[in-house]
Amino acid sequence: MTAATATRRPRYRVLADELRRQVLDNAFAAPDQFPTEAELCQAYGVSRFTVREALRALQSEGLIKRRRGSGTTIQPAAARGGALHQPLSNVGEILQYAHDTRITFERCKSAPLPKVLVSEMGGAAAAGDWPCFRGIRVGGGDARPIALTQAYLHPDLAGIADRIDLGGETLFRQVEELSGIPIARVTQDIQAVPASGDVSRALAVPRRSPTLRILRCYHDASGRVLEISASHHPGDRFAYSMHIEVDSP
Amino acid sequence: MTAATATRRPRYRVLADELRRQVLDNAFAAPDQFPTEAELCQAYGVSRFTVREALRALQSEGLIKRRRGSGTTIQPAAARGGALHQPLSNVGEILQYAHDTRITFERCKSAPLPKVLVSEMGGAAAAGDWPCFRGIRVGGGDARPIALTQAYLHPDLAGIADRIDLGGETLFRQVEELSGIPIARVTQDIQAVPASGDVSRALAVPRRSPTLRILRCYHDASGRVLEISASHHPGDRFAYSMHIEVDSP
DNA sequence: TAGTGGTCTAGACCACATG
DNA sequence: ATGTGGTCTAGACCACTAT
Numbered sequence: 001m002t003a004a005t006a007t008r009r010p011r012y013r014v015l016a017d018e019l020r021r022q023v024l025d026n027a028f029a030a031p032d033q034f035p036t037e038a039e040l041c042q043a044y045g046v047s048r049f050t051v052r053e054a055l056r057a058l059q060s061e062g063l064i065k066r067r068r069g070s071g072t073t074i075q076p077a078a079a080r081g082g083a084l085h086q087p088l089s090n091v092g093e094i095l096q097y098a099h100d101t102r103i104t105f106e107r108c109k110s111a112p113l114p115k116v117l118v119s120e121m122g123g124a125a126a127a128g129d130w131p132c133f134r135g136i137r138v139g140g141g142d143a144r145p146i147a148l149t150q151a152y153l154h155p156d157l158a159g160i161a162d163r164i165d166l167g168g169e170t171l172f173r174q175v176e177e178l179s180g181i182p183i184a185r186v187t188q189d190i191q192a193v194p195a196s197g198d199v200s201r202a203l204a205v206p207r208r209s210p211t212l213r214i215l216r217c218y219h220d221a222s223g224r225v226l227e228i229s230a231s232h233h234p235g236d237r238f239a240y241s242m243h244i245e246v247d248s249p
Numbered sequence: 250m251t252a253a254t255a256t257r258r259p260r261y262r263v264l265a266d267e268l269r270r271q272v273l274d275n276a277f278a279a280p281d282q283f284p285t286e287a288e289l290c291q292a293y294g295v296s297r298f299t300v301r302e303a304l305r306a307l308q309s310e311g312l313i314k315r316r317r318g319s320g321t322t323i324q325p326a327a328a329r330g331g332a333l334h335q336p337l338s339n340v341g342e343i344l345q346y347a348h349d350t351r352i353t354f355e356r357c358k359s360a361p362l363p364k365v366l367v368s369e370m371g372g373a374a375a376a377g378d379w380p381c382f383r384g385i386r387v388g389g390g391d392a393r394p395i396a397l398t399q400a401y402l403h404p405d406l407a408g409i410a411d412r413i414d415l416g417g418e419t420l421f422r423q424v425e426e427l428s429g430i431p432i433a434r435v436t437q438d439i440q441a442v443p444a445s446g447d448v449s450r451a452l453a454v455p456r457r458s459p460t461l462r463i464l465r466c467y468h469d470a471s472g473r474v475l476e477i478s479a480s481h482h483p484g485d486r487f488a489y490s491m492h493i494e495v496d497s498p
Numbered sequence: 499t500a501g502t503g504g505t506c507t508a509g510a511c512c513a514c515a516t517g
Numbered sequence: 518a519t520g521t522g523g524t525c526t527a528g529a530c531c532a533c534t535a536t
Binding site for chain 1: 434436437438439440441442443458459460461472482484485487488489
């Protein structure tokens, strides 16, 4: 029996989070200093199954590399260029940013959804006033911001809009928790656009300079859009990076 | 003890192949007629672990969908384009374009890797002359091109460079086939950059206009970069979209 | 040879969906 | 109430790498 606290979070996810944090915090002296499965089993008091599930997650994120006989090594964390990299995997952690960045939101007035976002959704079911948030993400060793994000909640969720912690977890996690409706699917649209006046001021870049715009729609299981967001990133100091594992023979 | 034949192929892969064949052969009357885990354990005489590993593979291919409590269902065949199976995981569609586009390459002279790509790789092991290809992708109902792609093969693969079908399958699939070395991992970097002179001419966009640049590295199992490519897309008529299925915590 | 990760078994309890 | 898939344990043997 473990502690009596009712953690509904699987152990292998907790372990994966813990190990990811350690890797990103450079808690290991060298890439080959990552613990073996047996060591992790003992250190955390879990079975090999749990350890392997956690390591499978980290591997699919590209954080570690495993070879039979050799061991587990940390993937080149450094060797990255000037731009900030956002590692993402095919599962839940996709929408998280590097751990040394942070964003704080401010609440804006509710308003009809901007036209560009309405068309992104396919034009349907966009009626009503959507509670609006605006945030600027900073970090990554650069004083200048790396993102301007505008997010909108579905009018049905207006009741929880005031209970959002503006400096807390990601918006969509809070939306899930406060509304009790899990996010089932995220669609994402990435495009290069010129910086508008608003964006150029917020990001400290010239007007019309290349900007990476990421539009995201957060759907529940029935397809309804609970949240929609638009993020603008400066082209010269932000890269959206992902990796894909291909299964061998 | 199983049959005496020394099958070094894991059971869960054999099972996955068998089930994939059945699904593609429409051996199941309805999408919800897929067997349960318990049925598969009994039918094939394997443990639940083996069954789940097999189903995990099929799920990551997008072939089946699983829900706790409900069961396993077969995904609509509409999601599948060609008759060929794609070893790439669910995120693998990321590398595919709309099928109403096409690209033809031309062979360029082998040359040292451009600096921007060297730094993308981390700077190591980029020495030598890399066989080079250049292609322009058209389609999508617009007469103007939607991409300029430059691709480079590792100098070790110079021998197969002349056997590439310039109008055929994707380059990396041909590289896999001709070299016999499977691609194990793809890393991808998306950034907004201003159009260079070369890019602006090829895409028929103004110089310095926002352009979506996608850098891809194709690694083999040992981490060597077999192919590296840079694609530039016009910001005003190209969007990179992707869908992500979220597993709720 | 010793130690690593990869595969596999036989159990168990749980969360969830459906009747 | 039943059955589903999700999590987890404690073992085992094997293939591979390094020494």
